[in-house]
Amino acid sequence: MKFSPNDNCFCGSMKKYKKCCKTFHDKITFPKSALELMKSRFSAFALCNSEYIIFTTHPNNCDFTQDLKSWHSDILNFSKNTRFEKLEILEFIDDEVESFVTFKATLFQNKNDISFIEKSRFLKVEGIWKYVDGEFIEEEKK
Template structure:
C-alpha cells in the first residue's frame, strides 16, 4: 500500500490519486495544493500543467534530478473554500537532494482561483529565510 505523498490520506490511490486520475476534483484550494505536491513528488507533469492557470502555465515542468519531495506542511489558508472564487495557501514543502540526501525546504505563498468550475494554481511567492 503506497502512502500518499501529501500526508493526509493513507493510500495514494484513495487520496490524491483520485484527483490525478481525473475521478474527482479538488473541493478547496488547499486540497488542490496537496494534490499538486503529490504530483511533484510523483513527477506527474500532465496533472501539474492541467491544474495551472493558462495565463501563468509554463510549457513544461522542470523536475530536478536527485530531488525527492518528502513532506508537505500547510502553514496558512485564506479563502479557497468550496464557496470561494479565490484562495491563498502558504506551505512548506520539505525535500531531500544530492548524493548525501541533504534536507531542504521550499516556503511559498500560493494563489489559486476557481476557473471553469475547478481550482487552478495561478502563481506563488517564495519566502526566503532571514
C-alpha cells in the first residue's frame, strides 16, 4: 500500500498523517491521553508499524513477550492482511493514570468483515500511556 505523510491519517482525525499520528510514531511527541494513544495505535496497525505497537503495549498485556522477532512478525502478518477501514470512538473515560476507550474498528480480511467493538484499558507508565488490555463488547443488533 502506498501511503504519503500528506494523506489523511488513518485515525479519523481528518488531519494529514504528518501533522497527526506520525509525530507519535516517530517518537517526536507522546500521546497526551489514552484516546490519542488509541488512535495512534490504530494508525500504526494500518501502517504495519509493529515497533510502535510493541513500544505502546504494557508489560501486563497478554501479547507482551520478550520474543520480539515473533511479536513483530505476528503484528506485521495481521496488519498486512487486514484493511483498516474506519475507527469510531464510542466512549472515552479519562483519568490521570488509568483511562478507558471504547471504540469500533471496522476491519476486513479478504472480503470478510472482522470488525469489533472493544473497551480498552490504558495505564500511564513513567509519563507514557500504554495499552494494557481490552474487553470485546457485543454489538447490539438493529
